[in-house]
Amino acid sequence: MDRRATAAAFGVALLVAATTMLVRPPSAPGGESGPSLIAKGRELYLTGCQSCHGTDAEGVPGVAPSLRDAGASAAQFMLTTGRMPLPAPDQQPVRRTPAYTPAEIDALVAYVGSLGGPPVPRVSLAGTVLSRGMQAFMLDCAGCHQALGRGGVVTGASVPDLTSATPTQIAEAVRLGPYLMPAFGAGTLDDRTLADIIRYVVWARSPHDPGGAALDHSGPVPEGMVAWLGGLLALVVFARLIGKRWQP
Amino acid sequence: MSAPRREAAVAGLLLIVAGCAVAFVVAYATDAGTQALGLTLGAALLALAAALAAAGAWILPNEISEEPRRPPAAEDDEKKTVAALRPAGASITRRRLLAGTGAAAAAGLAGAAVVPLASLGPWMGDTLVESPWRRGTRVVDVEGQPIAADALDPGGFLTAFPAGADIDATGSPIVVVRVDPRRLRLPEARRAWAPDGLVAYSKICTHAGCAVSMLRSPLFSAHVPGPALVCPCHYSTFDVTDGGTVLFGPAGRPLPQLPLSIRSDGTVAAAGPLSGDVGPAWFGTRAPGRSGGW
Numbered sequence: 001m002d003r004r005a006t007a008a009a010f011g012v013a014l015l016v017a018a019t020t021m022l023v024r025p026p027s028a029p030g031g032e033s034g035p036s037l038i039a040k041g042r043e044l045y046l047t048g049c050q051s052c053h054g055t056d057a058e059g060v061p062g063v064a065p066s067l068r069d070a071g072a073s074a075a076q077f078m079l080t081t082g083r084m085p086l087p088a089p090d091q092q093p094v095r096r097t098p099a100y101t102p103a104e105i106d107a108l109v110a111y112v113g114s115l116g117g118p119p120v121p122r123v124s125l126a127g128t129v130l131s132r133g134m135q136a137f138m139l140d141c142a143g144c145h146q147a148l149g150r151g152g153v154v155t156g157a158s159v160p161d162l163t164s165a166t167p168t169q170i171a172e173a174v175r176l177g178p179y180l181m182p183a184f185g186a187g188t189l190d191d192r193t194l195a196d197i198i199r200y201v202v203w204a205r206s207p208h209d210p211g212g213a214a215l216d217h218s219g220p221v222p223e224g225m226v227a228w229l230g231g232l233l234a235l236v237v238f239a240r241l242i243g244k245r246w247q248p
Numbered sequence: 249m250s251a252p253r254r255e256a257a258v259a260g261l262l263l264i265v266a267g268c269a270v271a272f273v274v275a276y277a278t279d280a281g282t283q284a285l286g287l288t289l290g291a292a293l294l295a296l297a298a299a300l301a302a303a304g305a306w307i308l309p310n311e312i313s314e315e316p317r318r319p320p321a322a323e324d325d326e327k328k329t330v331a332a333l334r335p336a337g338a339s340i341t342r343r344r345l346l347a348g349t350g351a352a353a354a355a356g357l358a359g360a361a362v363v364p365l366a367s368l369g370p371w372m373g374d375t376l377v378e379s380p381w382r383r384g385t386r387v388v389d390v391e392g393q394p395i396a397a398d399a400l401d402p403g404g405f406l407t408a409f410p411a412g413a414d415i416d417a418t419g420s421p422i423v424v425v426r427v428d429p430r431r432l433r434l435p436e437a438r439r440a441w442a443p444d445g446l447v448a449y450s451k452i453c454t455h456a457g458c459a460v461s462m463l464r465s466p467l468f469s470a471h472v473p474g475p476a477l478v479c480p481c482h483y484s485t486f487d488v489t490d491g492g493t494v495l496f497g498p499a500g501r502p503l504p505q506l507p508l509s510i511r512s513d514g515t516v517a518a519a520g521p522l523s524g525d526v527g528p529a530w531f532g533t534r535a536p537g538r539s540g541g542w
Contacts, residue, residue, distance in 0.1 A: 065468040090471040139390060139407060143461025143480055154462050155478050155485045155496055177403050180472060182465040187399030188406045 041111025044104055052089050057115055063089050070176075071117020072109045077172035079105045081165070092157050093179055095164065121171040125199050128192075133200030136193050140184065148204045148217060154180060163205050167198045254306040255342050261299035262349035268292035269356030273363050289360055296353060303346070379419025379450075379522050381506055386411035387424065387448070387516040394515040397444060400426040403465045403475070407451060410518070419526040421451035422506050423460060424516070425488050427475055433490045438523075441507035446516065448506040449492045450526045453479040455499035457528040460486070477503065491523075500529060 045057070052064035059066030067075070078084035082096030098105065113119060138147065146152050149162035157180050162170065174194055177183030189197075207217055215223055272288035275281075387395050388411045395408055405425040409415040429445040441447070453460050458481035464474040475488045476495055484497030492503035504526055507519035 062470045143459070152480075153483075154464055155476070155483050156472065157464070177465060177467055180464045180466055180474065182405050182463045183401055183403045183467075185399075185401035185404055187396065187401065188404055 037107050037110045038114045041107035041109070041114075044100070044108050045111055048085055048099075049108075052086075057112065067112050068115050069117040070112055070115075072113030072120045073118045073172045074176045074178075075109045075112035076105070076120050077169055077176060077178065079108055081169055083178065094158070095160060118175065121168065121175065123167040123171045123195060123198060125167065125195055125202075128195045128199040130196070130199055130203055132193065133196030133198070133203075136189070137197050137200050140189065141197065144181070148207065149201050156180075162201050165201070167202065170198050170201055254302070255345060258299055258303045258307060259345050259349040261295050261302060262346070262353040264295040265292050265299060265353035266349070266356035268295060269353070269360040272360040273356075276363050276366075292357060292360065296357070299353070307342075307346070377525060378417075379526055380410045380413035380417060381419065381422075381518050381521050383518060383520045385413075385518040386511075387422070387508070387518065390415070395424065396514050397446060397510045397516050398514065400424065400446065402426050402428055402445065403467070405463045405465070407461075408448070408516075418452055418457070419450070419522065421459070422448045423451045423463070423477060424448045424508075425463060425465075425475060425477070427489055431489050435491055438491060438505065438507070441505060441519065443508055443510050446508050446510075447488060448508050448518075449477060449486065449488070449503040450506070450522055452527045453481065453484055453499060454501045454503060455479065455484045455497065455528060456481055458482075460484075460503065463488075 045053075046055070050057075052060060053067055054060050054064075057067040059068075078093070079100060080098055082098045083093035085099055086093055100108065109120070137145075137149075141149075144152060144154055144159045145162055146159075151161035152159045165173070171194055173181065174184050174189065174197070184194075209217065210220075212220075212223055213226075215226065268288050268291040272285060272292065275284040275288055387408045389395055389406065389408055392411070394411070395406070400406065403426070405423055408422050408424050409420050413420055415421065425447050427442075427445050427447060429442070432442055432445065432447070434442060434447075449460070451460050452458075458479050460477050460479045462478040462480055464472075464476045464478055464485070466472045466474040473495075477486045477488055477492070478484070479497070479499070482498050484499035485495040486492045486499070486503045487495050492505050494500070494502060501524065504522040504524040506522050509517055509519040511517050
């Protein structure tokens with residue numbers, strides 16, 4: 001075999017390897033897949049989740065909802081953001097360090113996903129339009145999450161900051177509507193607009209500043225107020241320098 | 249510097265004030281942008297400060313001197329002095345120069361202060377009270393597309409507008425929310441206003457007129473009350489299931505509700521006008537008996 005053929009064969013082998021890695025299903029760590037992964041997830045569920053959600057994920061009235069139609073999407077969102085498990089069932093779920101390892105989360109997601117409900121969404125930001133994303137974000141999201149997604153408060157709950165949410169987690173949250181957030185189905189927010197919104201949220205973590213000191217991107221009005229304050233102080237200092245103390 | 253030069257310098261500064269103020273008026277009229285407005289007005293005020301400072305330092309008498317009282321001069325002396333001074337006062341004097349340029353500066357600055365009044369908003373007239381919603385008005389989204397009744401999932405909401413009307417009018421924007429019909433506790437007269445659990449309220453807060461853009465929509469309602477619409481300005485909270493009554497916050501009246509109906513093609517339309525006046529209440533704009541939302 002000459003060198004050119006060897007190189008070609010090597011290239012084909014690389015391509016095949018890369019394609020295999022790309023098409024490998026995301027929820028199959030360590031070679032486990034299908035029934036064994038679900039069984040492992042069920043085991044983890046029985047030790048960590050069933051005290052609130054019930055033995056067969058049917059929910060406990062007044063304590064925790066059923067997970068029968070929650071789907072892999074909701075499970076992955078709640079577990080990868082550390083919102084579940086909750087320290088107490090009546091607390092607001094907030095972003096924490098995940099309690100489970102990625103492999104354990106994959107198993108739990110496979111188990112909850114096997115009970116029905118929407119799968120984990122696939123998010124692609126290719127071909128998204130930033131300005132459309134901004135407009136949609138301002139219309140539907142900025143009321144609570146603020147224009148740059150830094151979070152805030154709503155009556156009786158805090159609104160999470162979006163700066164550390166992954167694109168998949170944003171898509172899952174929009175469709176699910178966790179805690180007090182409204183759920184946005186495909187009828188009100190199609191997948192394209194959702195991808196545009198995610199593009200904007202990612203962009204808004206370090207937005208372009210039109211000039212001056214950005215002051216953590218708080219906008220031109222706070223910048224102007226700081227400038228006024230500095231200017232007034234400078235005037236006071238100036239007046240002290242040019243003035244003379246009155247002596248009777 | 250000689251005295252006439254100093255006077256000329258002050259007069260020149262005052263003329264610069266007048267010129268910059270006129271430039272401000274021109275920039276305002278030609279819509280040359282806020283940078284030009286700021287530069288011209290700032291330059292006018294700086295030149296005015298410089299003129300006043302220069303006049304104070306150079307022209308106004310600055311020394312303290314004492315003169316011993318003399319015996320009264322003869323009447324002839326006084327007449328002679330007046331006669332000698334009169335011709336000097338008849339020509340252009342320092343006083344007239346400075347008064348003239350000062351008046352020009354004052355007129356220019358007054359113009360610069362008055363002209364921006366043209367930027368005050370349009371006369372509102374009845375637009376604060378009127379609403380384009382009538383029986384049969386179709387409900388459309390922000391791009392003008394009709395809204396299908398099944399587009400909203402339970403717990404979802406969207407902002408909607410009347411078809412063919414000005415979407416910027418106070419009475420236009422509404423929030424459509426879908427709730428579980430079993431959770432609705434609407435008054436008897438409004439039973440038919442929420443087909444399939446679709447309820448609609450004005451998006452303008454009845455407290456200060458902000459956009460009511462937040463919806464508390466509990467995923468699991470055992471621990472938290474809701475659903476409720478919340479205004480982000482002062483956290484007025486309105487019960488979605490109970491005709492928009494105020495649960496919390498400074499708002500004094502419920503959000504006006506819009507009765508909805510579902511057309512034969514599955515899209516949503518208004519089944520009547522809004523139940524009350526839209527927007528904030530203040531003295532004189534809400535006559536007694538007109539506030540149907542109570």
